[in-house]
Amino acid sequence: MWLRRTLGLSQKEAVASATMTATGDNFFNAFAVYLQASALQMGWLTAIPQLFGALSQILSAWLGNYLPRKPMVVITAMLQALVVSxxxxxxxxxxxxxxxxLIALAVLYFACTNFIQPQWRxxxxxxxxxxxxxxxxxxxxxxxxxxxxxxxxxGGVLLNFSASLSVVWVGFALLFSIAAIGRTLSARLxxxxxDPDPRPHPERRNGFRQSMSQLYSSxxxxxxxxxxxxVAGxxxxxxxxxxxxxxxxxxxLGFSYLQYSLNAIASIVTQFLTLGFWGRFTDKYGNRIVMQFCCFTIPLIPVLWMLxxxxxxxxVVQMVSGFVWSAFSLSTANYLYDIRPHRSDFAVYAATQSALGALAVFVGAIGGGLIAAVAPDVFARFDIGTGLESWIISPLFLVFAATTxxxxxxxxxxxxRAREPRIRRRPGVLQLIYRISRFNAITGVSLDWLSVTRKSRPKDQDAE
Structure with a gap:
């Protein structure tokens, strides 16, 4: 009885928390634009929260050895509701x-999200x-x-309506208030x-040091x-x-908030709908070929934006982008599982890659902010020609060219350097669960693994 009730509450919690995550990952940048953030500040808004988010996962893993996970999750969710408020x-x-x-609150927001993730998993x-x-x-x-x-x-409709009344601040205030209510309800649920396993396990406390050692040795x-x-690069x-x-x-471009939202939704929906296709494709042809496809299509996306x-x-560009990012997300997740050494901890390898990725995002976003900051002066100093001037409609094209x-x-x-690894017999879907943990219209869906369980084998054999 308690299991059925808890699983039902979890499904309701998914809806409640989604009212917050839909704003956090996709309206922070729009809010920063409204607040007239500089180019450097836009870079910081992406860089610093991502770095602190990765650190908070490590902190959560360590504290989980000493503190019960349910109170950690609930208290952090309530703190996140206060941050959104x-x-x-x-x-x-x-x-x-x-x-x-805004940057400080974004740091807290993403720190809470990442702190919850290992314990919730x-x-x-x-x-x-x-x-x-x-x-x-x-x-x-x-x-x-x-x-x-x-x-x-x-949210796009709300911001569009508030903009038509010249009270955009009201739209953002209502949007974040709704998100805070959703997270509060999520914490309540x-x-x-x-929690069938409510207490920490003292016998596992040495595992953290061992995991850190394996992070390095991996x-x-x-x-x-x-x-x-x-992947990090x-x-x-x-x-x-x-x-x-x-x-x-x-x-x-002067897009309305509704156009901004619809543009993002085009990518998100495409990513969600094409995950199944890419799953079947990678099962049949392998992950290496899909990753190679992504290697030479991801650089084209900024070029398409400039045309x-x-x-x-x-x-249409966003739908193409969603198709490509769906392939990238799934193929790299599967490839990681295939290349990890026999009998190794999948979680450790995923954590290593995540930490490297967070550091790379920090450096990249800061670098992008610096390029965007000098782009207007670059275009002002150099005569780029009449023909090009009619095509280059924004100094941000320098950023798009650099990332390309x-x-x-x-x-x-x-x-x-890519090689097709020996395809190990992967656990079935009931044993290895990939879930969409969050999404971003530009950089794709984020797939989070849930668990890898041992197969039933003779006692003298180890499961992968």
């Missing part, structure tokens, strides 16, 4: 240094029966995506859920090291331009 207050008060306040792994995991998380993902898209589209494996540097060079698509659409400012054309060349450089470095 503070964002609504920021929109209302609009104090001096508003952008700096462990909680759900012990809660959901193995035979029901595939169906349960598929249904939960559908609920999350539907709720997120509704909130995202509704988490509090009501049952990079001695050349295949894994090349893969990690590729691509994430880093993508972060050069990621903060500035919102600036380009809202400031340079035309037409709203409907950019919707660096994406191509990362791809050219990795392709000759």
């Amino acid at each position: 503070a964002l609504a207050l920021l929109a209302i008060l609009h104090p001096q240094n508003s952008v700096n306040w 462990a909680w759900m792994g012990s809660l959901v029966p193995q035979r029901r995991r595939g169906a349960f998380f598929a249904a939960r993902t559908r609920l999350t995506m539907i709720a997120s898209l509704i909130v995202f589209a509704g 988490l509090h009501l859920m049952h 990079l001695h494996d050349k295949t894994f090291r090349d893969y990690s540097f590729f 691509m994430q880093g060079v993508v972060a050069i331009s990621a903060p500035f698509f919102a600036v380009y659409m809202l400031s340079d 035309s400012p037409d709203f409907y054309y950019l919707l 060349m660096l994406r191509l450089a990362v791809a050219l470095w990795f392709v000759p």
